[in-house]
Amino acid sequence: MKIYGDFSSGNCLKVKWVCDTLALPYAWVGVDTLKRETRTTQFLKLNSAGQVPTVEFDDGRVLAESNAIIRYLARGSDLIPADAFAAAKMDEWLFWEQYSHEPYIAVCRFQMVYLGRPASDLDPDKIKRGYAALARMEHQLALTRFLVGDTLSLADVSLLAYTRLAHEGGFHLDGYAAVRRWIGEAERSLGLTPGALKSGTETIMTAISTSIRRARRGDVDAIVRMLADDPLGSGRECLADPLPASYFVAFESLDRDPNIQLVVAEDGEGAVVGCLQLCVLPGLSSQGASRGLIEDVRVAAHCRSRGVGEQMVQWAIAQARAKGCKLVELLTHNTRVDAQRFYVRFGFAPSHVGMTLRF
């Protein structure tokens, strides 16, 4: 499945989050709405509404409208309540989001962030209706943990997309304690970096859209180069031409192991811009809980700080959750202070003292 989307669009992120949470494989095709790439003849053939998100399934069928897409992708999953009435309440929120929330909160944000308008220039009616939407959510979320009862559903996915960015549209959430509590819980449930896209337009505009796929033998060279391009790795790796055979022997062994996924992140042109290894370790402790272990996260030097590492780590967290892991662990060298800060943003907390015995 291909997702045509723009990372700056909450509507598109809804689709990404559902796929990541349910571990549905996809290729992300970046479409820059500001460059009007949704209005090209080619794109209009795909979706005559000229909008993203649009998904194209492997059999050629195409589906648009964010809430229709997530509803289709999440069918049969825990993101849609099994009870028919609760599912209808979820739909109630989905329709409401498109008519009474997104046109105010997302549009004000668009005008401020992308058109550079000051808050004072916003349409007062849009602001009023945006706050009315927040008030309605606050009322519900003071009563229930999520929008439909105690469990995360597509209603939360859909409403989270722009509510977490409401401040970028000039909305103050200070008086909306339940909404703020819910944003944190929903972000954690979806494995999102708290406030991932809150740091302003620069982060959003320069983000690289990646698709994450299993590494192939032909990627070994690119992976080893990324491992070596780092103060610790430069002393550990050997970039001889050709590479030492030990790298390929290790790759074959990793590739055969069903509990290990060595993946690469590819940019829109198919270039490998990042890598990560996820191991799922079965164990007896904690009542037989499996745990995920994230290792060897690297991003190509020219692509750092552009969201690649974040997309890979979110993918790994979602995979570990989908495979039934009860926790995810990683080791980061105690000298890598920036890396530690990066992982804390996903909710990782320093918990162990790592010990190493080298042979």
Ligand SMILES: N[C@@H](CCC(=O)N[C@@H](CS)C(=O)NCC(=O)O)C(=O)O
């Ligand atoms: N109701 C649609 C709205 C989609 C939409 O407005 N997409 C915007 C990005 S958020 C877009 O593609 N704009 C470009 C354009 O209209 O040319 C949905 O929920 O998917």
